[in-house]
Amino acid sequence: MSISRDAILEWIKAYAAVIEENKTYLTDLDAAIGDADHGANMHRGFKAVLGKMSELADKDIGTILKTVGMTLLSTVGGAGGPLYATFFLQAGMKTAGKMELTPEDWYTALEAAVNGVKMRGKAELEDKTMIDALVPALNALNESIHDGASMTEALQRCAQAAKEGMEATIPLVARKGRASYLGERSAGHQDPGATSSYLLLKTAAEVLGKA
Amino acid sequence: MKKLINDPERVVQEELEGIALAHPDLVKVHFNPNYIVRADAPIKGKVGIISGGGSGHEPMHGGFVGLGMLDAACPGAVFTSPTPDQMLEATKAVSGGAGVLHIVKNYTGDVMNFEMAADLAKAEGIEVESVVIDDDVAVKDSLYTAGRRGVGSTVLAEKLCGAAAEEGRSLKEVADVCRKVKDWGRSMGMALTSCAVPHVGKPTFDLPEDEMEIGIGIHGEPGRKRMKIKPADEIVEMLMEPIISDIPYKEGDEVILFVNGMGGTPLIELYIVYRKAYEIATKHGLKVVRNLIGPYITSLEMAGTSITMLKVDEDMIKLWDAPVKTAGLRWGI
């Protein structure tokens, strides 16, 4: 099974709706250990992305993902803006010209995306950031592909690992981003960026994993 | 929380429209991407200086655009760093051929967005230097944090660098002034109340009537610790002690003492704070040679104060006294 260009467009649209639904939730998570804007920032960005959908209807996957990245770069701001922009720009570079993706293509794109976020933010595992959701998710995807799992199952295992990574941020003391200013007081709260990253991969499993 | 606004989504847009109408002699406001630029920019042969950050800290930064201070400011959404396209366009708009200085406050978002903008500007052939201000002693500077936040010293850096650029100094010389402020300035803040981000509509944290937060930043983020409220003099001691013990100030050093209001604290209280801060500085053998008192780097309607102390040399005092003509700071002209 492969991932079509239309499925990628659908994934982006579905994620925009998920962000709209979870805007307050993400902002509340950010209010506890940050500055109460993560939901609003992501919402502003994906609203702008939705505005680009009509011009993307007949484009290749690389162009779609790069356009999402550029749009986020100029609309989101904060730490989340450059990080998610880098995520989509890097994924877009690996998928340039492609009209569909094999599981290996998807892995290559996600790997570049996650490495891009690591390079830009210089966060390590357990710094209590989106990296804590993304890296385990990437590893789970890799293992699933090696195990010969179906695309649907691979995407589900990827999302499940992101969920566990997100939940594992709760006890952590933040070492990157705004939450690190709180020191020990950041423990006991789930990281907003890890949450939005989990939602992205969960939406991918729901939309792209549809047979 | 009551706010004097029309639509939470249009707060920054309408603020910028007001600024454009209020100060056409000083600035032009550019929309999409948003930036406030000196009316006479670019000035040929002068180093351009830009800064930027989330909105909600007024008058910083937009109120400091004008003669002797910033050439442009990039306002983001409330408490959210602006984006690289704004910074790139602002950099181009102020580039008079002598290079452009980016004054950046140390927040992950601001640093990453300015980094991307500087790369884009350099790719277009503009020389850019960036200095990241990180003066907040409430945050431990260690591997385990994103480093100290940039707060009050930013205002002082914008004033001193603006004067240096106005004198015709080179990009490196102007950036050197900025690095001195970064090295020699320290700040710490506290809050009596939280603040409410317009699109959230409720206070960012709950603070009981009889408690305060010590070591806050400028985004309504909770501080390092919470405690029962105390008399002003004791609070000032709690802020001044970490500042004074952080830099190796020597007896006889000259300093600028900046008592900042967080937005919701009246001047009458800031002078009470200044009185004690001056006394403590003097007791340590420091000479307060200049001061600044008022709400200059605010956190919406938060009640509270921050204190910044900057060690200065003769050149910095001269730059401080140089003329400045902006909406937020004006003297000597």
Ligand SMILES: Nc1ncnc2c1ncn2[C@@H]1O[C@H](COP(=O)(O)OP(=O)(O)O)[C@@H](O)[C@H]1O
């Ligand atoms: N250096 C970093 N590397 C990776 N992710 C980071 C880093 N700094 C912050 N983040 C992520 O960004 C999220 C906050 O995003 P957002 O609220 O949009 O930006 P800001 O912190 O500037 O307000 C955090 O929850 C965290 O997951």
Ligand SMILES: [Mg+2]
């Ligand atoms: Mg935030």
